[in-house]
Amino acid sequence: MTDEQHVPDDAPANDATAQVDDQQEAVEEAPPFDVHTMPGGARSAIEAILMVVDQPVTAYEIATALELPEAEVVEAIEDLEREYAAQHRGFALRCINEGWRVYSRPDYAPAVEKFLLDGQQAKLTQASLETLAVIAYRQPISRSRISAVRGVNVDGVVRTLLTRGLIVEIGSDGEQGALLYGTTPYFLQRLGLSSLDELPALAPYLPDADVVDELIAQGHG
Secondary structure (H helix, E strand, C coil): CCCCCCCCCCCCCCHHHHHHHHHHHHHHCCCCCCHHHCCCHHHHHHHHHHHHCCCCECHHHHHHHHCCCHHHHHHHHHHHHHHHHHCCCCEEEEEECCEEEEEECHHHHHHHHHHHHHHCCCCCCHHHHHHHHHHHHHCCEEHHHHHHHHCCCCHHHHHHHHHCCCEEEEEECCCCCCEEEEECHHHHHHHCCCCHHHCCCCHHHCCCHHHHHHHHHHHCC
8 A cells, every 4th residue: 555645625726836836936036136246336337327417417316226325326436536537537527516427527628629619510400500599599598498499309419519519507497406508608709709699689589488388397298
């Protein structure tokens, strides 16, 4: 007589299958996110983020996204800036309104200026010219307001104008913290003007501020 395992009549028939499924699910589940396992660790990951943002980001925002202590992020940023300075890199990390971003280092301003003035002869696109006109007549103005006036996203165009040295960040909106843009002396030089007062009277043809606010609200609705 052979021994047999007794299975109660009321035991669920799919218990064994359920256990197998649970084990397979545990095996297939993705490992938890850990930025320290990436090549170069958290420091390099933070550097990668700072290289791609088009507006300053706070250490808290980076820490939240990467699931890191804020103090670790601040330490990594300060360490990166010391390294950039020691290696005489052409860029630096600057803190503006508690937000960090990569900027060209002031020591190399003459080289950047020469490139912008002499080395880049390509004409501006129609989109760039239209965006530049909005900034010139409505400065200081935020990116969202520019987009509302033009009816399209202007992120890429604004970056182009910044690179060309035609506009510059001149502060931030106290209420929303959005960066504000204005034209540069180089812009006036290229137009042969001595001041913004010499611009043609185009402003009356642009939407009033309340109309722009309504357009922005509709865009976020």
